[in-house]
Each structure stands twice: as C-alpha cells, then as structure tokens.
Amino acid sequence: MKIAVMGGDGFIGWPTALHLSEVGHDVHILDNLSRRWIDTELGVQSLTPMDSIQERTRIWHAETGRRIHFNLIDLGRDYELLKNWLGEHRPDAVIHFAEQRAAPYSMKSDRHKNYTVNNNVSATHNLLNALVELNLDAHLVHLGTMGVYGYSTVGAAIPEGYLPVGITTESGETVSQDILYPANPGSIYHMTKCLDQLLFQFYAKNDALRITDLHQGIVWGTHTAQTRRHEQLVNRFDYDGDYGTVLNRFLIQAAIGYPLTVHGTGGQTRAFIHIQDSVRCIELALKNPPARGSRVEIFNQMTETHRVRDLARMIGDMTGAEIAWLPNPRKEAPENELVVKNDKFLDLGLSPTKLKDGLLSEIVDVAKKYSYRVDRSRVPAVSAWTKDIAAKIVHDPEGRRLKSVS
Amino acid sequence: MKIAVMGGDGFIGWPTALHLSEVGHDVHILDNLSRRWIDTELGVQSLTPMDSIQERTRIWHAETGRRIHFNLIDLGRDYELLKNWLGEHRPDAVIHFAEQRAAPYSMKSDRHKNYTVNNNVSATHNLLNALVELNLDAHLVHLGTMGVYGYSTVGAAIPEGYLPVGITTESGETVSQDILYPANPGSIYHMTKCLDQLLFQFYAKNDALRITDLHQGIVWGTHTAQTRRHEQLVNRFDYDGDYGTVLNRFLIQAAIGYPLTVHGTGGQTRAFIHIQDSVRCIELALKNPPARGSRVEIFNQMTETHRVRDLARMIGDMTGAEIAWLPNPRKEAPENELVVKNDKFLDLGLSPTKLKDGLLSEIVDVAKKYSYRVDRSRVPAVSAWTKDIAAKIVHDPEGRRLKSVS
Ligand SMILES: NC(=O)c1ccc[n+]([C@@H]2O[C@H](COP(=O)([O-])OP(=O)(O)OC[C@H]3O[C@@H](n4cnc5c(N)ncnc54)[C@H](O)[C@@H]3O)[C@@H](O)[C@H]2O)c1
Ligand SMILES: NC(=O)c1ccc[n+]([C@@H]2O[C@H](COP(=O)([O-])OP(=O)(O)OC[C@H]3O[C@@H](n4cnc5c(N)ncnc54)[C@H](O)[C@@H]3O)[C@@H](O)[C@H]2O)c1
Numbered sequence: 001m002k003i004a005v006m007g008g009d010g011f012i013g014w015p016t017a018l019h020l021s022e023v024g025h026d027v028h029i030l031d032n033l034s035r036r037w038i039d040t041e042l043g044v045q046s047l048t049p050m051d052s053i054q055e056r057t058r059i060w061h062a063e064t065g066r067r068i069h070f071n072l073i074d075l076g077r078d079y080e081l082l083k084n085w086l087g088e089h090r091p092d093a094v095i096h097f098a099e100q101r102a103a104p105y106s107m108k109s110d111r112h113k114n115y116t117v118n119n120n121v122s123a124t125h126n127l128l129n130a131l132v133e134l135n136l137d138a139h140l141v142h143l144g145t146m147g148v149y150g151y152s153t154v155g156a157a158i159p160e161g162y163l164p165v166g167i168t169t170e171s172g173e174t175v176s177q178d179i180l181y182p183a184n185p186g187s188i189y190h191m192t193k194c195l196d197q198l199l200f201q202f203y204a205k206n207d208a209l210r211i212t213d214l215h216q217g218i219v220w221g222t223h224t225a226q227t228r229r230h231e232q233l234v235n236r237f238d239y240d241g242d243y244g245t246v247l248n249r250f251l252i253q254a255a256i257g258y259p260l261t262v263h264g265t266g267g268q269t270r271a272f273i274h275i276q277d278s279v280r281c282i283e284l285a286l287k288n289p290p291a292r293g294s295r296v297e298i299f300n301q302m303t304e305t306h307r308v309r310d311l312a313r314m315i316g317d318m319t320g321a322e323i324a325w326l327p328n329p330r331k332e333a334p335e336n337e338l339v340v341k342n343d344k345f346l347d348l349g350l351s352p353t354k355l356k357d358g359l360l361s362e363i364v365d366v367a368k369k370y371s372y373r374v375d376r377s378r379v380p381a382v383s384a385w386t387k388d389i390a391a392k393i394v395h396d397p398e399g400r401r402l403k404s405v406s
Numbered sequence: 407m408k409i410a411v412m413g414g415d416g417f418i419g420w421p422t423a424l425h426l427s428e429v430g431h432d433v434h435i436l437d438n439l440s441r442r443w444i445d446t447e448l449g450v451q452s453l454t455p456m457d458s459i460q461e462r463t464r465i466w467h468a469e470t471g472r473r474i475h476f477n478l479i480d481l482g483r484d485y486e487l488l489k490n491w492l493g494e495h496r497p498d499a500v501i502h503f504a505e506q507r508a509a510p511y512s513m514k515s516d517r518h519k520n521y522t523v524n525n526n527v528s529a530t531h532n533l534l535n536a537l538v539e540l541n542l543d544a545h546l547v548h549l550g551t552m553g554v555y556g557y558s559t560v561g562a563a564i565p566e567g568y569l570p571v572g573i574t575t576e577s578g579e580t581v582s583q584d585i586l587y588p589a590n591p592g593s594i595y596h597m598t599k600c601l602d603q604l605l606f607q608f609y610a611k612n613d614a615l616r617i618t619d620l621h622q623g624i625v626w627g628t629h630t631a632q633t634r635r636h637e638q639l640v641n642r643f644d645y646d647g648d649y650g651t652v653l654n655r656f657l658i659q660a661a662i663g664y665p666l667t668v669h670g671t672g673g674q675t676r677a678f679i680h681i682q683d684s685v686r687c688i689e690l691a692l693k694n695p696p697a698r699g700s701r702v703e704i705f706n707q708m709t710e711t712h713r714v715r716d717l718a719r720m721i722g723d724m725t726g727a728e729i730a731w732l733p734n735p736r737k738e739a740p741e742n743e744l745v746v747k748n749d750k751f752l753d754l755g756l757s758p759t760k761l762k763d764g765l766l767s768e769i770v771d772v773a774k775k776y777s778y779r780v781d782r783s784r785v786p787a788v789s790a791w792t793k794d795i796a797a798k799i800v801h802d803p804e805g806r807r808l809k810s811v812s
Contacts, residue, residue: 079516110485110489110539113535114528114532114535117527117528118528118531121523121601122520125519125520125524126520129516129520130516132516132793133516155576155577155581156573156574156576156581164574165571165585166571167569167571168562168570169562170563170745171561174572175562179571179585180588182585182588183586183604183607184607185604191604191605191608195527195601195604198601201590202597206737206791207792331612339576386612386613387538387541
C-alpha cells in the first residue's frame with residue numbers, strides 16, 4: 001500500500017513509519033516539523049538525541065535499502081499544498097498524527113489555546129475536505145484519545161466509541177439507540193479531539209469517507225524493533241512538564257534521584273499502551289478498514305489502566321525513589337474509576353506488553369542511559385488549568401511547584 | 407447594560423441592536439462586514455435597499471438621539487483587536503451572531519467549506535478565550551440552530567438542549583443522565599454550530615463562563631418596530647439560492663410570478679420564528695442569564711413547524727402561485743417529523759407572531775413592494791451537497807435547476 005503518515009516526525013509517527021516501511025509499504029511522511037519548533041520555544045529537547053528527519057530517513061535507507069519520503073507540509077495552513085500532494089500521490093491510506101497533542105501546552109496561555117484549536121481543527125478538516133474534493137477513497141486512520149470520553153462517573157465500562165442509550169418517546173416507550181459517547185473533555189487539547197469526532201461523523205455520513213478513529217491511552221516506551229536497529233533511528237522521549245507524560249516524568253525523576261511528583265492524591269486513573277503495541281494496533285486498523293458508507297470505526301487503543309499513585313509506587317519499588325505530593329494544576333476530579341473495553345484489538349490478535357514487564361528496560365536502557373542529558377528545571381508541570389489555580393501555586397526559581405497557598 | 411453585538415450588521419444582529427438601543431442599553435456592534443463581501447462575491451444583494459452600517463447608525467441617531475457604535479473587527483482573525491476592545495469596554499453581555507450562516511454556501515466548494523469551519527470555529531473560540539483571559543464575566547448569548555439536533559427519527563420531542571438517557575452500568579442497573587443532545591448536523595454550516603456547542607460546554611465547565619445558546623429555527627419576516635421607523639433603517643432580505651431561506655424564496659417567486667420550487671417531496675419539516683420574536687427572545691435570554699458555574703443554558707428559539715410543501719401551499723393559496731417540484735440538492739431524508747419543545751420562552755412570556763398572521767404583510771410590504779429589484783437568476787439553489795448529486799442535476803443557462811438525469 002501507499003501510505004501517507006501525517007505527523008510522521010513525531011513520537012508515534014516515526015516508529016509507525018519505520019514499521020510500515022519494514023513490512024513493505026510505500027511510506028510518505030508529511031510533517032510541518034512544528035514539534036521541533038515547540039521544543040525550541042520551550043527550550044526543551046528529547047532525552048534521546050534525535051536527528052533531523054532528513055538524516056533519520058537517510059539512515060533508514062542505508063540500513064534497509066528502503067526509502068521513506070519526507071514532505072514539509074503544514075496540514076492546517078497549506079490546504080492547497082496538501083491537496084496537490086494527495087492528488088498527485090493518491091495514497092491508499094492516510095494516518096493522521098498531525099496535531100498539537102499536549103494538554104498542558106494547550107492550557108499555557110490564550111495564544112496556546114488558540115494555536116491548539118486552530119492547528120488541530122484545520123489540520124483535520126483540511127484533510128477530510130481534500131479527500132472529498134479529490135474523490136480519493138483512502139482509508140483515514142486518526143489518532144484520537146481516551147480523553148474524549150472525559151471521566152465517566154456512572155460506573156459503566158467505556159465502550160468503543162458508541163454508547164447504547166434508552167430514549168423515551170412522547171408515547172412513553174423507550175427506544176434504544178447507539179450514540180457517539182457523550183464528550184466531556186478535560187483540556188483544550190482533548191476538546192479538539194472531540195471536535196475531530198464530529199468532523200469525522202459528518203464526512204462519513206455525507207461523503208462516505210472510510211474513517212477509523214483510535215481512542216488511544218497514554219503511550220509509553222521508547223524503542224520498537226525498528227528504532228533499535230541504529231542509534232540514530234532512536235525515537236524521541238519527552239520528559240518536560242508539557243509534553244512529558246506522567247510516566248516519563250517519573251522515570252526521569254527516578255533516574256536523576258529526585259522524588260516522584262504526584263499531583264493531588266494521585267487518584268487519577270489513566271489508560272496506557274506501549275509504543276510497540278500502538279504501532280501494531282495502527283497496522284491492525286489499516287488491515288481492517290470500515291466499509292464505504294458505514295459509520296466511523298472506533299477502537300479503544302489501550303491495554304491497561306493504573307492510578308497515578310500506583311505507578312509512582314511501582315517505579316519507587318524498582319528504583320528506590322521517594323514520592324512527593326504536590327497540588328494539582330489541572331481542574332479534574334481527584335479520584336476517578338476507569339474501566340475501558342478494548343476487545344476489538346484483542347480479538348484481532350494484539351498481545352500486549354504490560355508495564356510490569358517493560359518498565360525495567362525503560363529505566364535502564366533509556367532513562368538512566370541518557371540521564372546525563374536531563375535538564376532538571378524542565379521536569380515540573382507548570383501549566384495551570386485556570387488563573388485561579390495558577391495564583392494558588394508557588395514555584396521555586398527552577399520552576400518546581402512548591403505548594404499551594406490555600 | 408453595555409452590550410456588544412457581534413455580527414450586528416447582519417439580518418438578526420441589526421434589528422437586535424436597534425431594539426436593545428431603544429430600550430436603553432449601550433449598544434456596540436462588532437462586525438467584519440464579511441456578509442457584504444459575500445454578497446459581492448456571489449453577485450447578489452438584499453431585496454431591500456440596505457445602506458452602509460455607518461449610514462444606518464447615523465440615521466438611528468438622527469431619529470432617536472441614541473448612539474450605536476460600530477467597530478470593524480474580524481472575530482476570527484483579529485484576536486488581539488477583539489481582546490483589546492473587550493478589555494477596554496468590558497461589556498456586561500455579548501451577543502454572538504458573527505458566523506457564516508448559510509448551509510448551501512458552506513457546501514459550495516472546498517474553499518467555502520474551509521472558510522465556514524475556520525471562520526466560525528475561530529470566531530467562537532477567540533471570543534471565549536478572550537473572556538477568560540480578561541477575567542470578564544460577561545453573559546455570552548450565542549445564536550445556534552435547530553440543525554444541531556439533526557433530524558431525529560426516534561419520535562421523541564426535541565428537548566431544550568439536554569436529553570435524559572438511561573445508561574446501563576456493568577452491574578446491570580440503569581442510571582439516568584442528562585446529556586447534550588447527540589449532534590447530527592446536515593451540512594458543514596450546521597456542523598460548525600455543533601463544534602460551538604462543545605466549545606461552550608468546555609468553557610462553562612473549566613472557566614465558569616455564563617453562556618446561553620439559542621437553538622434557533624428559520625427566521626422569517628423583515629420588519630421590527632424599530633426598522634419601520636425610517637426607510638433607511640430597513641432590514642436585509644436575502645432571497646438568493648445560498649442565503650435566502652426557503653420561505654423568502656417562495657415569497658419572491660410568488661411576487662415575480664414564478665412557480666414555487668419545492669425540492670424533493672417537500673416533506674422536510676422545518677422550525678420557524680418571526681424576526682420580531684427572535685429579537686424578543688434574545689432580550690428575554692439577556693434578562694435570564696445562567697448562574698456562574700452552571701451548565702450552558704439552552705433554549706429552543708422557534709415558535710412553529712411546517713413541512714416545506716405546506717408552506718408552498720400556504721403561499722400558493724394567498725398569491726395564486728403554482729408549485730414546481732425539483733430534485734433535492736441536499737443529502738437529507740425526504741420526509742421528517744419535527745416536534746420541538748419551546749416551553750422555556752413561552753413561560754418567560756413570549757407571545758408569537760405566527761406565519762398565518764404575518765405572511766400577507768410580508769408579501770405586500772416587502773416581496774411585492776421591492777419586486778422590481780429581483781434578479782431572477784439568483785433565486786434557484788445551486789449548491790449540491792455532494793459531487794454525485796451535483797452531477798445528476800441539470801441547470802438551464804440562468805442557473806435554474808431543471809431536473810435530475812437519473
Ligand atoms: N503520545 C501519546 O501518549 C498519545 C496518546 C493519545 C493520543 N495521541 C495522539 O497521537 C498523535 C501523535 O502523538 P505523538 O505523541 O506522536 O505527538 P508528537 O507531538 O510527537 O507528533 C505530532 C507530529 O505532528 C506534527 N504536526 C503537528 N501539527 C501539524 C500540522 N498542522 N501539519 C503537519 N504536521 C503537524 C508535529 O510536527 C509532530 O511531528 C497525536 O494526534 C496525539 O494526539 C498521543
Ligand atoms: N437567519 C436565520 O434564519 C438563522 C436561523 C438560525 C440561526 N441563525 C444564526 O444567527 C446568527 C445571525 O444570523 P443572520 O441571519 O443575522 O446572518 P447574517 O449573515 O445576516 O449576519 C451575520 C453577521 O456576522 C458577521 N460576521 C460573520 N463572520 C464574522 C467574523 N468572523 N467577525 C465579525 N463579524 C462576522 C457578518 O458580516 C454579518 O453581518 C448566525 O450565527 C446564524 O447562524 C440564523
């Protein structure tokens with residue numbers, strides 16, 4: 001297949017491109033390299049030394065004889081370039097990673113809120129619009145997030161995208177209907193993924209586009225079979241307060257001998273998946289496109305859930321790190337249950353790598369190995385969800401949150 | 407109150423600004439005048455001769471001694487201008503009409519789809535973002551549409567925004583929850599109003615903004631008590647295939663002796679409200695803001711429903727016009743029921759002007775009076791919802807749809 005990987009220079013896009021190239025597909029990356037610019041803006045860098053995309057694709061070719069093509073295109077701003085590229089190459093499938101994906105970054109300031117909304121909505125809509133305009137029946141696989149569901153409180157397991165509900169009619173009978181799971185996003189970033197869902201629903205209905213939306217948990221891990229082939233093929237590892245996920249920040253804190261910083265009670269339950277499994281899921285989704293004219297196919301792409309404090313304890317047990325309890329910069333419930341259905345990928349043959357099996361290698365092969373590159377001042381999460389929360393949190397000169405004043 | 411009327415140069419914005427000025431509020435219009443540019447793009451004009459906004463506000467001042475201030479600001483593109491204006495004036499309420507509002511225009515081409523999505527999402531998001539950034543507790547009243555509900559098929563009356571549903575938990579019990587009515591938009595334009603809804607929900611939850619969303623039916627009628635005060639205060643009347651609603655196009659067809667063009671079986675049921683009632687509803691909404699911290703307040707702003715073919719018959723009976731049946735350029739169900747709850751405005755004292763009472767004056771005072779200004783080639787609706795539909799519809803040289811080829 002000819003596959004376009006939008007956002008293929010990113011954390012998940014890069015190993016996905018390598019994997020699909022290795023199994024024989026003709027892979028084309030489109031990326032505006034905005035994440036590299038954001039690294040520059042924030043003064044942060046990947047823990048792992050990450051080469052330019054041009055250099056990485058050159059090394060891949062030298063190692064494997066295979067070509068991955070790179071195109072510098074902004075999906076949100078360059079509609080005409082995008083349309084021309086799609087019209088010329090007419091890919092069989094398009095994988096869409098090309099969005100601003102950090103919740104804390106999306107809440108930093110009004111400028112970051114606007115950037116996230118405009119970038120993500122335009123990128124997704126331009127892509128859909130161009131497919132229709134070109135009459136291009138490519139299977140669109142999008143990376144969504146578990147965060148579109150919000151934090152359900154009714155105690156029902158989260159289904160894969162659609163929720164059966166009973167609606168009472170005027171005559172008093174109850175009719176059952178499948179609806180898109182009601183959205184309850186917790187940040188501007190998560191909200192944009194809810195907007196995406198409505199765009200997908202409309203274009204699947206009006207134009208019979210074939211769309212798969214993967215509601216993904218937090219991706220952890222760094223290496224896949226392909227990124228291990230050469231030091232310079234290494235994947236990025238974000239540990240800063242904006243892009244570093246809670247797990248990555250714990251790993252770094254453990255590696256440099258800092259306490260693991262837990263926000264609030266640490267009772268937030270999150271869903272996780274290993275990068276190798278994420279890549280496999282995307283391949284499984286590519287092999288199982290929905291039929292033309294059917295509703296958007298939705299998978300929950302996650303393999304386990306954990307409370308944040310349990311994660312901290314797990315890493316504490318493996319490394320001896322202590323735990324520090326800090327006020328929560330996010331506006332969210334202090335504790336939440338999270339039961340998620342993920343039968344669809346398991347039925348298609350996914351056999352997951354679990355945290356308890358993979359964490360140790362992540363600590364040794366990645367966090368400790370590159371710990372000399374850590375900039376400690378960048379580890380704390382400093383973006384507050386509201387001005388009220390921001391005003392109550394006190395930081396030390398290195399940006400570490402000290403305590404809440406009320 | 408100091409009130410900002412975003413999109414106050416438009417069909418509903420203008421009479422709303424006049425009404426609020428008359429009852430003593432300090433009214434400020436913000437508008438980018440994009441609708442006047444779109445008239446130019448399409449080569450169409452209001453049936454009623456419409457003066458510039460500067461001239462209209464000058465005449466209002468001459469007639470009443472009251473000032474309505476006008477500011478040329480693009481809500482979508484000029485975030486900084488918007489924020490500065492709001493920061494300087496700190497209005498008590500903001501009424502938000504400033505969106506591209508025609509479904510056919512939104513479906514014309516890929517460029518029009520992008521324009522509608524980008525304009526509407528950015529305008530709404532910039533406004534919300536600026537209110538939070540400025541810590542401005544203004545009541546935001548937004549004009550949404552009945553079209554966010556889509557065309558329900560389960561036979562339940564459409565509630566005012568929130569639908570009580572039963573959700574079955576893992577343990578087998580059914581829990582009742584209020585959810586935002588599941589969106590099922592029928593065009594790109596309607597979809598943007600569904601995106602708006604999610605933006606409102608997020609900002610009401612995260613930042614406690616006070617927001618009222620008015621899910622409005624098709625607004626008909628031209629005059630209000632204020633626009634009648636001077637010939638040059640007249641409201642706009644759109645009759646072209648993009649911005650003219652079905653009712654306005656019937657009125658014009660009747661006035662110039664053309665048959666009334668019904669699409670498909672004419673079994674589409676639509677909700678209606680008179681412009682004078684729309685203005686009153688907005689005033690009622692302003693007087694009844696939600697409490698800070700509560701969910702988005704939603705009203706259904708409509709007073710009656712009719713099938714398109716019944717409307718055609720009503721106007722045919724009054725004027726002697728015949729009916730012509732044409733293929734439908736929209737992708738929609740040929741027939742739909744529409745039962746809508748609107749108790750909230752009725753309970754607040756709204757006493758509606760019904761079509762059967764107001765139509766005759768609309769025919770005589772508006773359609774016939776200005777019929778010498780009609781450009782007949784602009785009456786037919788030519789935007790098709792998909793390329794397949796477009797390919798099947800044959801037009802005559804004046805753009806009138808003749809018949810479907812299959
Ligand atoms: N990393 C996770 O834990 C996780 C979890 C759930 C969902 N996701 C989703 O998966 C996708 C990829 O995530 P990631 O961790 O690889 O993010 P990333 O930031 O590492 O990669 C995103 C890539 O997209 C590019 N991009 C952004 N906007 C673009 C635009 N307008 N035009 C072209 N390219 C653009 C960036 O330059 C970057 O290379 C995102 O959509 C994200 O929301 C990620
Ligand atoms: N007319 C109807 O029947 C109807 C029905 C339901 C809902 N509505 C909604 O009510 C609102 C007003 O409708 P209308 O019929 O008066 O439309 P209109 O097109 O006559 O007026 C909209 C006004 O907003 C301005 N505008 C658009 N984008 C802007 C931007 N980015 N910045 C500043 N100004 C901008 C336009 O120049 C125009 O003056 C719309 O949001 C529409 O969706 C209208």
